[in-house]
Amino acid sequence: MNNAVLSQVLRRPEAGSFLSLVAVALFFVIFGGVNLGTLATTASWVNFAANLGIVAIPMGLLMIAGELDISIGAMIPAGSMSVAILSGHYGLPIWIGMAGALGLGVLVGLVNGLLAVRTTVPTLIITLGTLVAMQGIVLSASVLLTGSASVAVEAPAWAKFLFGHLIGGSYQVIILWWLGMTALFIGILHHSARGNWIFAMGGDKVSARNAGIPTDRMLIGLFILSAVSASFVGMCGAILFNSAQVSGGMNYIFNAVVAVVVGGVLLTGGFGSIGGIFLGTVTFAIVSQGIYFTDIDRNWSSLIIGVMLLLAVLMNNVFRKLALTAPSAKSAKK
């Protein structure tokens, strides 16, 4: 893939994110005195990237289609708590807990999707509603059912192996899920009809519908994917740490949006790529976790992220114009 990226680097949606990644690496090397070899093999940012990446991909697809889903901030703890309450507190088999967690994701995604296609209200507002409601439901259900806000769960060996063990003692197995998901969605977004539909929806929804694309079904599907992915991340966390993680979900909202935007996706829809989202996620993870391995005071990491985001957005605007003027730019469908 690297060759393809390099050959037409400037015209692809990944261009901006690739440059951001290089710039951040250079910055860390020059000002942070970091050893790139050490940084590249450090588990902390890879683990961080994997968890973020799994919610960033559906977020990116939604943004390409011109929508947003911030309810993921509640769905991560919801997935975590569901599996812990069902299989930990009530002692049901782990697969029931997992089905419960993912089923809840389907349900919330369905609500988001239905409201999105049935009303004219922006999805930011709709998913803000489900975000707050789910937060309250998950936490109060936990307190009501178990009497506490943190619940332990012990998963059997097979579930641990699939969803929650550390490879080589430090790499979370969720990294493999992230890589698999990335490969799968490169196939779907860039090499299938459905992928084209998503781009078309973000470009102009009315034209897309007139062209016979089932925009409502697609959109509902994307929201379900997003909620289930978030629930999956929470579920894996619970299985890995043997207890439910109720906090931290809110950070994912902004982190995922930033990763996606740094990855070259435009919030205005119709433009982006999975490869870009992948690179954006890696870049974000390196800035926020890799900074611990540099001489730079970690307090500045937010500033770097903010500046990087704004630069990436401005840069992406330029690249997008380039891409749209190119005679055969592949991803510039509108």
Place this chain on the structure above:
Amino acid sequence: MRHVIGPGRPFARPGQVIGLLGGSFDPPHEGHVHITLEALRRFRLDQVWWLVSPGNPLKTQGPAEMPRRLAAAEALIGGHPRVTVTDIEARLGTRYTAETLEGILGAYPGTRFVWLMGEDNLAGFHRWDRWRSIFEAVPIGVLARPGQSLSARTARAARLHGRSGAGLGQLVRRPEAGALLGLAAVFAFFALVAGQVFVSPAGFASWLNVAAEIGIVALPIGLLMIAGELDLSIGSVIPASSLTVAVVSGYWGLPDIAGILAGLAFGLAIGWINGMLVAKTGVPSLIVTIGTMFGVMGLTLGLSVLITGSTSTGLTPAPLTTALLGQFIAGMFQVTIFWWIAFALAIGYFLHLSPWGNWVFALGGDKVSARNAGIPTDRLSIGLFMTSGFAAAFVGVSQVIVYQSAQVAGGQSFIFNSIMCVVIGGVLLTGGAGSVLGIAIGTVTFAIVNQGIYFTNFDANLGSVIIGALLLLAVLMNDTFRKLALGATKKKG
């Protein structure tokens, strides 16, 4: 009777909602343009057609010949992508509006039409031929002339129509109606469940104090959302301005006023940066302000540690400063409540009474049309972002005076909380609609739920469930209202 309109008729797809503005257009003027743009925005029409009539049976003097009026109308509005000037009435060969409507409805099955009128027309509407059948055939959208509010309700047509209970021809829905209902329900609920404590002065103080802090931020956020924008950077500006005051007046020991001015100036500066980036680059404000949010957060943390070596700084404000910004009146009501009221009055004047208020609505309705209509959209956006930066800084400043210490963290909860207050208040980011009263009601509702839950035996997290339900209700109500408004007087056939 089957009317034939023939080739060259305006194009409409089934399912579209189209506003019809009829008249002799002799000559076409500003008022027609105003009604058209207003109707596109308020009723979210897909198109507006100007039906230039061959002759107005009620105007006795003979109108100038058709082609000249068509050309004049075309010259005035022809450039607008969603407005079509048509001589469809002449093609149909109809003389009265009732007949014309019959013809149009027959020729465009599946397309929905709204009859648009200036309120001055409504006053004499009952003199129109078969005016009742017009009401029955299509919904009527009545719009005020610029600078006026609807006052033609006393007209005979409106009176009769109002009695029929069909939602009146006046489609201008009051955005705060739903919000008020929500507030009443929530207040009644907590007054019943939480009992005496909730309705005691201490109970009022608990939610008023919370409402005041969020409210000061929610007001400008509401303005931005009416204009179709967002500002998430407030979450970092609040702690940043707190810390600025604490460092300047506490750590460096300068007079309080220097710290306060520095804090407020910081908020204005961040607002200016947001506004400039949004106006000049065209990047969505959500992304721009997430960027400045992270940037300011890092800057605050880094500088605070660099300067004071710690993430929190203390401050001992002078008695006068405390009296103005940080005292508790009667031992429980924060003085911020009065500042909130002042902010609400100022912003209410700006939005609803001053001429700039209409610009904000226009910006949210359709930015391109707003710019074409001569509104300085860039300057206006920048001003709105500076207002929200200033308001956030003001909250930060008053917080540090009240708590006598500032911390790097905190403020993040304001981001979504302020948006929620605005949404519960009936402003749904769909652009172009909303009111300061609604935002204030939304804020109070939010604060009552947030604080009232502690007076009950329920788990505090259930408060979030109630807020979430209120938000989703607001979302559903918005579209229900729209459907009611557009469909109430529509009868099939």
